[in-house]
Every structure is written in C-alpha cells, then in structure tokens.
Amino acid sequence: MPEEAAHAPRTPLAARKETPPAPLPEPFVAELRARLGERFTQNPAVCAQHGHDESHFPDAPPQAVAFVTSAAEVQALVRAAAQHRVPLIPFAAGSSLEGHVLAPLGGVAVDFTQMNRILAIEPENMLATVEPGVTRTQLNAALKETGLFFPIDPGADATIGGMTATRASGTNAVRYGTMRENVLAIDAVLANGEPIHTGTKARKSSAGYDLTRLLVGSEGTLALFTAITVRLHPLPEAVAAAVCPFPTIGAAVHTVIAAIQMGVPLARVEFLDERAVAAINRYSHTEYPETPTLFFEFHGSESAVAEQIELVKTLAEEANGGPFLWANRPEERTRLWAARHKAYFACLALRPGCRGTTTDVCVPIARLAEAVEAARRLIDASGFIAPILGHVGDGNFHTLILVNPDDPDEIARAEALNEAIVTAALALEGTCTGEHGIGLGKKAFLRQEAGETAVAAMRAVKQALDPLGILNPGKIFE
Template structure:
C-alpha cells in the first residue's frame, strides 16, 4: 500500500473539502422498498443527522435509515456497498469531533431504535445491549440487581457511540474506559456480514483481539450493533466531597499526590473558576467560585472514611479548604448532574457561541506542566474559555468559546488548541483522551503516532473496507 499523502496542517482544524460521492436514485429506491417509512429523505431529518456538537458545518447525508435489528443494518450496508455509497452510524448525536458528519455524502444509519437490553447476567457481572441503549437506560434497567455500569461521558450517549469512540468519563480513574469494559461485540462489516467478536468470559487468548480493534474505530471499520459490557457491584458506601483551592495549581498538585500515593479514589474532577461559575448559573447552585475538585470515594464505610481523611490532609497541604460533603443520593446526583452539564452551561455564558474543545491526556506526573502552561496561554490570548477534567487519570478538557461569525476567533482558538496538543504530545501524552479523532484531530494523530503507524492503520482500514464506505474521511483522509 502506498504511503499516505502529506496531510495539510489545516486538516487538524478544518473539515476536509472532499466532493461528496453521488447517491444514485436506484439506491434511494431500494432503501425505500426495503425500509418503507423508516427511510427518510426529509430535509429536517437529514439536517438532524448532519450535525453534532463539533464546530464544523457540513452538508447533511442524502438519506437516513432507521434500523431496528442487526439484519436492518446489514441490509442497508449491503445496498450501500453495491453502489459504493458511504454509510455513517448515528447514535445520540453528541460527539464533539465531527464523527457523524457526512463529509463524503452518503446515508446515515440511525441506531437509536435498537434500544433493547438483550440480557443481564448479574451472576457474571455482564450485560448485552443493543447499540442504541444509553448509559442511563442501562443503569435504570439493572438498578434492582445491585449492579451498575460506570462509564459516564457528560452526555447521555449511546453505548454504541461510547464504544466507537472509546469513551470514558468521571469514573475512569477507578473503573477504566470502554476499552477495559467491553467484552464482546456484534458488528456489521463493510460487506454487510454480521460477525461476533469476544465472549462473556473475562479473558481470552483465542486469535486476534477483534473486539479491541473495533472499540475506538469510530465507525470506520464496521457498525457495532450489540455490545457486551462489564458491570460492577454498587459500593457499600459512597461519599462525595467538594474542595475549593486558592489556585488551579494547588488543585492540580493535590490530584497528582492523591494518585501517586495510590489512593483508590473513584472520581476526581477539576473545574476552573469559569466552569464553576457556569454550572452555578445553569444548575442554580451556590458553589464557591474558584478552582475546585469534585471527588467521590467508594468502598466500605471504614475504607471510605480512611480515603477521605487522607485526601483532606493532602488538600490542606496545598491550601485546600475543608471538604463540603454530599452524602445523600439526591445531593450526589445533583452535584454530578451539574458536572455533566458543564459543557452546555459554559455555552450559555456566551449566547450564540460555539465551543472549540480538546481533551488532552498526559502522564499524571506531567499534568501540572501541561495544564498550567495551557491556562497561561489562554489568559494571554483573551478568549473566553473553561476547563474541566478527569484529572485523576491525567485527562483535561479545554473549551474555547467563539463567535461563529468571527473567523479570527475560530483561528485563535485553533491556534491555542494546536499549542496544547503539541505540548501534550511532547510530554508523552495524547491528543485525545476520550473524544476520538473524527475530523478535528487528523493532523494531530500523525504528530502523535507517526507515518509508520498511520500507514498500518490505513492498511487495516483498506483490508476491512476496500470500497471505503464505512464513515469515510474520519481518523485520516483516504
């Protein structure tokens, strides 16, 4: 396979200008014959499936198919493959990096109606769900089992979308990401074949690890329709605490020390002053408006008490105030709901704005170096921003608020973004801890992985999708 063409520097910030592939009328007719009213070409439906939370504006898909079974997805893919037309899987539409945009035209396959919890094996701590099941729906379905599913990105994302982007969230420091919590998959390949990977067993050394290949592939290798995930027992005791700090540096240093001492903290979330101010206004809270850590401790009553006392001592060493506790389920829910609303809350601080975001992740020992230098640059630039982060695993999110009518603001935000990613990669980190590459970070992926690794990824893509119909133009241009 030939080496990839050089990737323009602008590719990391601007959606690639690739002419859409034509969708022949014969394909639309075949889809309507197979799916009836579940195939829509209505402008409103197409527009809904042509936008996510990224700052890109791209023409919508030519049609939307609402799938309700594995066979529906397979038939839609087979028809599209016959005409070499792109297919883009759609879940909840909450991605931030342009994953679901039809940059090369084609059809969107909406999996939201595939929303059944297929099996719960409480005795084995596993569940199998269709791709359209959301994380809150799964947790509601297993509430009476004493188990829960811990992966919680800010949006109520679908399990399929979370698997496609290798998502994580506030619990990742204790429970891991989707990479560690997906055991098996049902996948529709580019030829329309239905294949299954993995089992419900906790481990396997049988052949290539196809499950891990598809987890994080962003719909570019196949469409995941069923997912088997790990579940966890609800902790015997849970306590959540808020700790305010005089400076962002103090909060970050506290986090580093917590992790380096091996405290098994379940959640450790950073909010800067701007983020706290935004969630106060959005969720009608009265949190102290300064740098803050939101923490949660899981375990037995004795272990939770021991963890909290140790972390309080560490925080005080760095100027942290006494903890404010959220001990009841209602108080904890309100607190973490506010944290999950931080992105939308920040958007409301500048009406009509859009956010240019990134989610760098670095080794925990380099977190202060990366985050504090980034904040200095953002302050000097004068562009409104907010910071939230799953800092317990070295992952933080910068959101720059821009006026979409002012191109100079977009370019300034992207320049700050480039500097942040270069810094993270230079510190042996990554350009994305959980959002994925999508459109926004293709140039950054090359900086991080190098041409040899990119060529290997493209070889895998070509082998599994020789017609390049599976969500083309994402991760790297064809």
C-alpha cells in the same frame, strides 16, 4: 462532556463552497425504500437533524437517513451500500464533539436509536449484552434490582454503541476504566455486509488478534455494531461526594497526584478552574467559591469511604485547600454531580451564541500540573474565554474555547490555540485525545502523535476491512 443535545444553528455544508455529492443511485434508493419503507427517508428536515453534533464543525447533513431495527437490516443496508459505493455514517445520540456523525461526503446516516433493546443481563457473570442504541442511563435503570451498575459516564446520555465507537471514558474512569476495559464482545457488520462476532463472555483470552479492542475506538470506520457485551460492576456499599476549593490550579492538581500516588481508590475526581466554577454557579444556581475546585466521589464500605475522605481532606489541607465539604445523602450527591455534568452548557452560556472548540488532551499523571498550567498560560495569552475542566484522576482535561462560529478569523485563532495546547501535551508524552476520538478535527494531531509509519499501519487495517471506503469516510484519515 455535554449532558444533553442542544444544537445551535451552524453553517450548512452547501454554504462551504464544497462540491456537492452525486445523487444517491436510484436502484439503491428503491431497494432501501422497499426494505425499510418510511424508515428510509430523504426528508430535508430529517437529514438536517442528522447532520450536526456538539462539535464546532459546520453542519454536514447526509442525503438520506435509514432507521434500522435489526442486525439483518444493517446487513442488507451495508450490502446495498457496498454495491453502489454509498457512504454510511452511524448515528445515535448525536453528542459527538469531533464531528463523527457529520456527512461531509454525503451518503446515508444509519440511525441506531430504534435498536435499543437490552438483549441479556447476566448478574452471575456480571455482564450485559445490549443493542447499540441503548443509552447508559437506560442500561443502569434496567440493572436497578441486580446490585450491579455500568460505570462509564461521559457526561452525555450517550448510547453504548457511540461510547464503544469512540472508546469513551468520563468521570468514573479513574477507578473503573474506559470502554476499552469494559467491552467484552461485539457483534458487528463489516463493510462487505458480512456479520462478525468478536470476543467472548470470558474475562480473558489469548485467541488470536484482539479484534474487540480493534473495533473499540474505531469511530465507525471499520464496522457497524449490532450488539455489545459489557462488564458490570457491584454497586458500592457506601458512596460519598466532596467538593474542595484551592488557591491555585497547581495546588488542586498536585492534591490529585498525591492522592493517586498514595493509592487512594478515588471513584471520581473532577477539576474545574475558576471560570468553569463561575459558569456553573450562574447556570445551576450554586454558590461554590470561584477558585480552582475539585469534585470527588468515594466508593466502598462505610469504613473505607471514611478513611478515603479523611486522607484526601488531609492532602487538600496540606495544599492550602478548603473548606473540604462532603455529603453522603443521595440528593446532595446528585445535586453536586448534576452541576458538574451541566458544565459544558454552563460554559457555553458565558458567551451566548458561541460554539465550543474543545480540547481533549491526556498526559501522564506526574505531568498533569505542568500540562494544565501550560494550557492556562496559552489561554491567557490568546484572549479567549476558555474554561478548563476535566477528569484529572486519569490525566485527562479539557479546555472549552468559546468562538463565534461566523467569524473565520476567530475560528482560525481558536484552532491555533487548540494546536498549541495539544503540542504542549504531546511534548509531555501525552495524547491529543483522551476520550473524544479523532473524528474530523484531530487527523493532523494523530500523525504528529503516532508518526507516519503507525498511521500507515492504521490505514492498512482500514483498507483491508473497508476497501471501498464507505464506512464513515473522512474520519480519522483523509
């Protein structure tokens, strides 16, 4: 959700009365300093920078940071960590909302920001291979002259490695899919330091277990990525954006459901409730009507886009929505989507000094209106400021519960509200996380959703690939 990092101070790990980790073994430190030089550091300020993200969890800095620049360095680091049983936590943009980059057990943050080379662009195969520290905007800038683009847009200028690790999706997923559909192959280092290559450049394969899909969404717990091959898509001939207010949440969501059921190939469709719209009006100096609102984007030929706009406009009017305002000039589209991408920080500004506890449920599209309206009732009963927004084209929506990070009672009540929203979504055959991942905060929800037998199977995979438990410990499982 967030477009950029803007970290507010939070309670350091030491203040949480947890047992501090044992010091890093001296032979391990000596080996890493000899190999990486100044790129291996135990500087407290650098460690602190790598011990927070955009989640509401207290800061948990690592004991050291290793800035890696090559696959060979990653292998050497992992082998040393395995020998001395030192936890490794992958880090890049730091925009996680589920505590993925925090180090509650200490260890070393593996900073991939210097592994940011684009290794190959193959327009004829419509794919690119990149190192994990490449950001999505960096990749799209490199694709500018090819007529292709990489469509996955989680809002943050996240790295391809982080997006792969969390199985990210975002605003374009309704048409172009998630990282699951757009990653073809992965080069990685296993927990024993051995390199592994999964997948091929072919568009399909039936060769054995699908290890690529296993690693996509593994949240840094099974391997550390060193290169990723992704699908590219043709730039559309025509693009248009639209915004349309509605009298109620139900009217807006039912319009989306109707459009999808009629086969309209929406490129993006984003929902903001009246509180979220009010927030972006204040933050981005826009003047949208402060009612439940849909933001659309349409891709295709000129005639196809015109047809899509007319059909969706008709559906919106039938739901008493309007006025339906659309634009096809790039600067107008950019202004519209810039406001949407800044919604996270706009909502935080509704309560200065707060942190956001973010829900991430996703439900079958036919149950979407029911789920959003249930979330609104729970929020209203709670007394929290909690705007609702999300990628409703694929049934995924978020509530941003604004909490005082220094008030334990308030945090507990926010977590109870989060749990109630998740429970309601699971009752509608949905999931606790559509795109943010499990991380630190959703481990109990994973058991509730998947069941103990399925979670035990996941643990068995983790144990097989990382028997020492050194890769991002504490995430997904206790």
